[in-house]
Amino acid sequence: xxxxxxxxxxxxxxxxxxxxxxxxxxxxxxxxxxxxxxxxxxxxxxxxxxxxxxxxxxxxxxxxxxxxxxxxxxxxxxxxxxxxxxxxxxxxxxxxxxxxxxxxxxxxxxxxxxxxxxxxxxxxxxxxxxxxxxxxxxxxxxxxxxxxxxxx
Amino acid sequence: xxxxxxxxxxxxxxxxxxxxxxxxxxxxxxxxxxxxxxxxxxxxxxxxxxxxxxxxxxxxxxxxxxxxxxxxxxxxxxxxxxxxxxxxxxxxxxxxxxxxxxxxxxxxxxxxxxxxxxxxxxxxxxxxxxxxxxxxxxxxxxxxxxxxxxxxxxxxxxxxxxxxxxxxxxxxxxxxxxxxxxxxxxxxxxxxxxxxxxxxxxxxxxxxxxxxxxxxxxxxxxxxxxxxxxxxxxxxxxxxxxxxxxxxxxxxxxxxxxx
Numbered sequence: 251x252x253x254x255x256x257x258x259x260x261x262x263x264x265x266x267x268x269x270x271x272x273x274x275x276x277x278x279x280x281x282x283x284x285x286x287x288x289x290x291x292x293x294x295x296x297x298x299x300x301x302x303x304x305x306x307x308x309x310x311x312x313x314x315x316x317x318x319x320x321x322x323x324x325x326x327x328x329x330x331x332x333x334x335x336x337x338x339x340x341x342x343x344x345x346x347x348x349x350x351x352x353x354x355x356x357x358x359x360x361x362x363x364x365x366x367x368x369x370x371x372x373x374x375x376x377x378x379x380x381x382x383x384x385x386x387x388x389x390x391x392x393x394x395x396x397x398x399x400x401x402x
Numbered sequence: 403x404x405x406x407x408x409x410x411x412x413x414x415x416x417x418x419x420x421x422x423x424x425x426x427x428x429x430x431x432x433x434x435x436x437x438x439x440x441x442x443x444x445x446x447x448x449x450x451x452x453x454x455x456x457x458x459x460x461x462x463x464x465x466x467x468x469x470x471x472x473x474x475x476x477x478x479x480x481x482x483x484x485x486x487x488x489x490x491x492x493x494x495x496x497x498x499x500x501x502x503x504x505x506x507x508x509x510x511x512x513x514x515x516x517x518x519x520x521x522x523x524x525x526x527x528x529x530x531x532x533x534x535x536x537x538x539x540x541x542x543x544x545x546x547x548x549x550x551x552x553x554x555x556x557x558x559x560x561x562x563x564x565x566x567x568x569x570x571x572x573x574x575x576x577x578x579x580x581x582x583x584x585x586x587x588x589x590x591x592x593x594x595x596x597x598x599x600x601x602x603x604x605x606x607x608x609x610x611x612x613x614x615x616x617x618x619x620x621x622x623x624x625x626x627x628x629x630x631x632x633x634x635x636x637x638x639x640x641x642x643x644x645x646x647x648x649x650x651x652x653x654x655x656x657x658x659x660x661x
Contacts (some may be wrong), residue, residue: 322591324587324588326589352572357579359572367574368568368570368571369628369629370631372629373625374627
């Protein structure tokens with residue numbers, strides 16, 4: 251590739267304006283991604299860690315789940331203590347991956363998206379916040395946030 | 403091939419540099435505008451209000467000394483500003499005829515350094531610039547913010563407003579979403595304030611230092627994993643002007659204490 255070509259590619263990944271969406275439109279059914287993003291099933295325990303950990307999901311910045319061992323949970327987003335009663339795994343998956351596909355203008359960051367972002371920090375350019383497997387882990391954790399706790 | 407890649411490159415630049423600002427953005431009603439200090443704990447607020455305990459006054463005192471000291475090649479600030487600069491900081495950022503651009507307080511101080519004292523500009527965030535800025539800002543303590551965004555400042559104001567309303571970073575959030583649409587809510591240990599600049603330069607407990615408003619803006623940009631602008635960048639000065647206009651009437655608090 252020519253120098254200019256390499257530069258062009260660098261700029262593409264730096265601004266994300268021309269990145270292809272990670273989620274293909276034909277995997278979205280209504281307001282859900284019904285098929286898992288990976289072959290390995292999500293891990294609930296890992297999901298809880300990701301949900302809390304500052305350097306990973308850090309969802310408690312904006313959300314609360316009662317009973318979690320974490321100080322100072324946020325309330326910018328809805329309480330997720332019983333979110334498994336409201337949303338299916340597929341609905342959770344789409345909302346975590348890219349909420350703005352459900353509701354344009356949503357505040358919630360898109361955790362599995364690289365396209366159409368601006369002024370992204372160099373260290374993060376071209377990367378989604380979470381990997382596909384991490385999204386699955388959090389889905390596994392959240393789908394079990396139900397009043398009864400056992401299978402719905 | 404080279405030609406083709408070059409053309410692609412040019413076509414991409416506008417797509418990157420002109421992200422969409424929010425349409426029909428909401429504003430905080432004038433009667434609801436409040437300072438960031440009301441979201442502090444009682445202890446932090448007490449610390450701010452106690453001139454002896456507030457660590458920011460270390461910089462104010464240093465600034466006062468620098469203000470009266472003649473530099474190697476010129477006269478001391480106090481020679482020209484014998485009566486002090488009471489109320490002046492509340493009108494900044496402001497359009498400066500001579501410079502032909504909008505200057506914030508740091509920029510104005512450096513302009514005096516260069517043109518009236520024949521001294522090199524102080525570096526942004528240097529102890530000297532922070533101290534003199536804090537000393538001058540503190541002379542407007544309690545004065546209402548009153549910046550003018552008419553005339554040549556209008557375009558700069560609008561550039562600052564657009565920056566404020568544009569989503570950015572890997573988290574794709576705008577200043578507007580946190581500070582206009584969700585102030586008062588909890589972001590973990592912090593309560594979101596309305597994001598006013600009236601307390602700056604401010605002493606932040608997290609910094610264990612006094613810092614400029616641009617340092618705070620860089621922290622907010624870093625928080626959403628956006629590439630922050632350099633200190634003193636004209637676009638941050640524009641954001642500063644927008645923030646000040648948005649808070650016109652609010653009392654100046656520098657050196658404020660913040661978490």
